[in-house]
Amino acid sequence: MTDSDRADGLPGLVRPRRAEDFDALYTGTPPPWDIGRPQPAFLALAETGAVRGRVLDVGCGTGEHALMAADLGLPVLGVDVAASAVRRAEGKARDRGVSARFLVRDALQMAALGEQFDTVLDCGLFHIFEDDDRVPFVENLRAVTKPDSRYFMLCFSDRQPGDWGPRRITQNEIRASFNVGWHVDSIEPAAIDITIDPKGALGWLVAITRT
Numbered sequence: 001m002t003d004s005d006r007a008d009g010l011p012g013l014v015r016p017r018r019a020e021d022f023d024a025l026y027t028g029t030p031p032p033w034d035i036g037r038p039q040p041a042f043l044a045l046a047e048t049g050a051v052r053g054r055v056l057d058v059g060c061g062t063g064e065h066a067l068m069a070a071d072l073g074l075p076v077l078g079v080d081v082a083a084s085a086v087r088r089a090e091g092k093a094r095d096r097g098v099s100a101r102f103l104v105r106d107a108l109q110m111a112a113l114g115e116q117f118d119t120v121l122d123c124g125l126f127h128i129f130e131d132d133d134r135v136p137f138v139e140n141l142r143a144v145t146k147p148d149s150r151y152f153m154l155c156f157s158d159r160q161p162g163d164w165g166p167r168r169i170t171q172n173e174i175r176a177s178f179n180v181g182w183h184v185d186s187i188e189p190a191a192i193d194i195t196i197d198p199k200g201a202l203g204w205l206v207a208i209t210r211t
Helices: 019-025 040-047 064-071 083-096 107-113 131-143 171-177
Strands: 055-058 076-080 101-104 117-123 145-156 182-194 197-210
Touching (some): 040 145, 064 076, 064 117, 076 083, 076 107, 083 101, 131 145, 131 171, 145 182, 171 182, 171 197
Parallel strands (some): 055 117, 076 101
Antiparallel strands (some): 182 197
C-alpha cells in the first residue's frame, strides 16, 4: 500500500488492511509516526509510574514504546503484523543492549499468545481498525489482560482537521467499544508527534482499566 497522491505532499487516508500493506509501510522511508523515540504522552505515563508489571506494546512498530518499558526494567513484549517493523525493533534492542521480546502477530489474534499483561500500550493501532474489527480487537485485548490491568491508547482524534492520515476517533466511539468489562478512566486531548508536521497531530490519550 502506498500513500495517495496529494498536491501538498501529505499522505492520504492510511487504512491498510493486509499484513503486506503494513509491512510495506516500514520499507524505505519511515512512516510519519515512526519518530525514533517514544511519544511524549507515553513517556509522561512512564515517568509517573503508570506503566507497570508485564507490558504488551500492541502494534509496536519499530519498538520505541516497548524499549521505553524495557528501560524501566519491565518485562515487555512488542507485537506487530509488519515483519519489517519487528526486525527493526529487534535491531534497536540489540544496538541499545536492551532486553525486550518482539513477535510478528496480528492484533486481532492476540489470544493465541497465551500470556497476560498488566499494562498494554497502543500507539496508533486502534484508529486504523474498521468498525467490524473493533469487537474482535477488544475481545483479544481482554484475553491478554486480567482484572485491574490497564490499557493506554494514543489515537487520532476527531479534533484533527483535514483529511490526511488515519481515521479520526470520537470519544463516543471509544466509550462504545469499551462499554462492557472495562472502565474508561480518562480521555484527554494529547499531541501525537509526527515527522511531517512540527506541530504534530491532535489525538486522544485514553486510560482504560479492565474490570
